[in-house]
Amino acid sequence: MSEKGSGRDRLFRLLVHRFRQNRWMLAAALAVAIAVHLTAPSGAWLVAGVLALFVVAALAPSRTADQRRVEAAEVANGAGLAGLSSENLAAAVTDPLIVFDGAGAVVHANAAASAAFGALSPGILLLLKFRAPEMQETIQAVLFGRETARETDYVERVPIERVYRVTASAVGRNTGLYVMVFKDQSEARRIDRMRADFIANASHELRTPLASVSGFIETLRGPARDDVAAREQFLQIMQAQTARMARLIDDLLSLSRLEMKPYFRTGAxxxxxxxxxxxxxxxxxxxxxxxxxxxxxxxxxxxxxxxxxxxxxxxxxxxxxxxxxxxxxxxxxxxxxxxxxxxxxxxxxxxxxxxxxxxxxxxxxxxxxxxxxxxxxxxxxxxxxxxxxxxxxxxxxxxxxxxxxxxxxxxxxxxxxxxxxx
CATH class of the missing domain: 3.30.565.10 (Histidine kinase-like ATPase, C-terminal domain)
Known part of the structure; x- marks a missing residue:
C-alpha cells in the first residue's frame, strides 16, 4: 500500500473515533473531508482532514465536560441513596413502624411507634408487647413463613382509643428481618360511625311524624269519617307534623350545603x-x-x-x-x-x-x-x-x-x- 493510501486510512480511523465521541458534529466534519477527497486535487484532502480535526478538537471538550458532569451526578445520586441508613428511612415514615427479627424481637422502632405504643427498646419481644389475639396471629404467621405478608385491624385503647390497620411482612429476601407498619384508621372509623348515627337519627326523626300522619289518615278514613270535631283536631295535628318534617328537611339540606362548601375567609x-x-x-x-x-x-x-x-x-x-x-x-x-x-x-x-x-x-x-x-x-x-x-x-x-x-x-x-x- 502506498504512503498516500496509509495516510488516508489513519485519518479515517481517527475521524471515526472522534465520531463516536461526538456524532453530530463529527458527522459534518467527516462529510467535508470525504467531499474534498473525492473532488479536490491531490493533497487537498489532507488539508481538509486536518481542518476537520481542528474543528473537532475545539468542539469536543464542551461535550466531554457535559458528559463528566452527568456521570458525576449519577454517581453522587447512587452513593447518596446507598448511604441512607435504615434508621433514617424509618424515621421518615410518619406512621408507626417496627422492624423485628426472626425471634420476634424488636430491632428498631421509629419515633411514631414509640409515641403510639410507649418505649420499644431493641430486644423486646413483640408477642409480649402486643397480646391481642389478632396481633399474635399476624406476627406468628409472618415469622413461621405461613404468609409473606398479612394485614389485620388492631385497637389500642390506652391512653385513648386508636384503630390501626396493621401490615406485617418480610424485609427483602433472606434478610431475617420483618417489618410492621401501623396505619391509623381512627378518624375514618369515627366519620363512618358518625355517618351511620346521622342516618339512623334522621330516619328516626322522620319516621315519628310520618307514623303519626299515617295513623291519623287511617282514622279519618275509618271511625272518624263523619266526626267533624275529630277531623279538625286530627288535621291540625297532621299539619303540625308535616311542618316539623319540613323544618327537619330544611335543616338537613342546610347542613349538607355547609359541609360541601370550601372553608375560606370571605373578603366582605x-x-x-x-x-x-x-x-x-x-x-x-x-x-x-x-x-x-x-x-x-x-x-x-x-x-x-x-x-x-x-x-x-x-x-x-x-x-x-x-x-x-x-x-x-x-x-x-x-x-x-x-x-x-x-x-x-x-x-x-x-x-x-x-x-x-x-x-x-x-x-x-x-x-x-x-x-x-x-x-x-x-x-x-x-x-x-x-x-x-x-x-x-x-x-x-x-x-x-x-x-x-x-x-x-x-x-x-x-x-x-x-x-x-x-
Whole structure:
C-alpha cells in the first residue's frame, strides 16, 4: 500500500473515533473531508482532514465536560441513596413502624411507634408487647413463613382509643428481618360511625311524624269519617307534623350545603350590630308568644368582622330563637356585643344570654352534636330539630370563629361567639 493510501486510512480511523465521541458534529466534519477527497486535487484532502480535526478538537471538550458532569451526578445520586441508613428511612415514615427479627424481637422502632405504643427498646419481644389475639396471629404467621405478608385491624385503647390497620411482612429476601407498619384508621372509623348515627337519627326523626300522619289518615278514613270535631283536631295535628318534617328537611339540606362548601375567609366585612338588629326584629313575634323580652347591650365601638351576612344571620337566629324557647321562664334574653378593644385576645364577641333553667354541666360538651337533645320531649314541644347548634358550629368553623357555652342550673345559659382578630 502506498504512503498516500496509509495516510488516508489513519485519518479515517481517527475521524471515526472522534465520531463516536461526538456524532453530530463529527458527522459534518467527516462529510467535508470525504467531499474534498473525492473532488479536490491531490493533497487537498489532507488539508481538509486536518481542518476537520481542528474543528473537532475545539468542539469536543464542551461535550466531554457535559458528559463528566452527568456521570458525576449519577454517581453522587447512587452513593447518596446507598448511604441512607435504615434508621433514617424509618424515621421518615410518619406512621408507626417496627422492624423485628426472626425471634420476634424488636430491632428498631421509629419515633411514631414509640409515641403510639410507649418505649420499644431493641430486644423486646413483640408477642409480649402486643397480646391481642389478632396481633399474635399476624406476627406468628409472618415469622413461621405461613404468609409473606398479612394485614389485620388492631385497637389500642390506652391512653385513648386508636384503630390501626396493621401490615406485617418480610424485609427483602433472606434478610431475617420483618417489618410492621401501623396505619391509623381512627378518624375514618369515627366519620363512618358518625355517618351511620346521622342516618339512623334522621330516619328516626322522620319516621315519628310520618307514623303519626299515617295513623291519623287511617282514622279519618275509618271511625272518624263523619266526626267533624275529630277531623279538625286530627288535621291540625297532621299539619303540625308535616311542618316539623319540613323544618327537619330544611335543616338537613342546610347542613349538607355547609359541609360541601370550601372553608375560606370571605373578603366582605359585616357589621354585627346590623345583623343582630335584623335578627331581633324578625324574632319579635316569637319572643312575644314566649313572653320574653329581648334586650340589647351593644358597645359603642365598631364590631365589623369578615363573613357572609346570610350565614351569620342564620347563626344568631338559631341562638336567639333557642334562648327565647328554652329560657322563657326567665322572662328576658340579653344580646350583647363587645369589640376587640374589650378583649385581651383582640376578639370580637357576641353573647346571647337567657335566664331560664340552664344546662347541666355534663351536657354542655355535646349540645352542638347533631340530634343531641338534653330533653327530647321539651325539644320536640318547642319544634326543635336537634340540628340548630350543629349548623351554628359549621358556620362558625367556616368563619374561623368558635362557640363557647357557660351555664349554671337555675341561672340560665350564655352562648358566646368569638371572632378572631383581623
Amino acid at each position: 366585612k359585616v357589621e354585627l350590630k346590623d345583623v343582630l338588629d335584623s335578627v331581633i326584629a324578625s324574632l319579635a313575634p316569637l319572643a312575644a308568644d314566649s313572653e320574653v323580652v329581648i334586650e340589647r347591650d351593644f358597645s359603642d365601638t365598631a364590631s365589623a368582622v369578615f363573613g357572609d351576612r346570610d350565614e351569620l344571620i342564620q347563626v344568631f337566629e338559631n341562638l336567639v330563637e333557642n334562648a327565647c324557647k328554652y329560657g322563657q321562664k326567665g322572662g328576658r334574653v340579653v344580646v350583647s356585643v363587645a369589640g376587640p378593644e374589650a378583649d385581651p385576645e383582640g376578639e370580637t364577641t357576641v353573647t346571647v344570654r337567657d335566664f331560664g333553667p340552664g344546662i347541666p354541666e355534663e351536657h354542655i360538651p355535646r349540645v352542638t352534636e347533631r340530634f343531641y337533645r338534653i330533653d327530647a320531649e321539651t325539644s320536640r314541644a318547642q319544634k326543635g330539630t336537634g340540628l340548630g347548634l350543629a349548623i351554628v358550629k359549621h358556620i362558625l368553623t367556616r368563619h374561623k370563629a368558635w362557640l363557647s357555652i357557660s351555664s349554671k342550673l337555675g341561672e340560665g345559659a350564655a352562648f358566646t361567639v368569638h371572632f378572631p382578630p383581623e
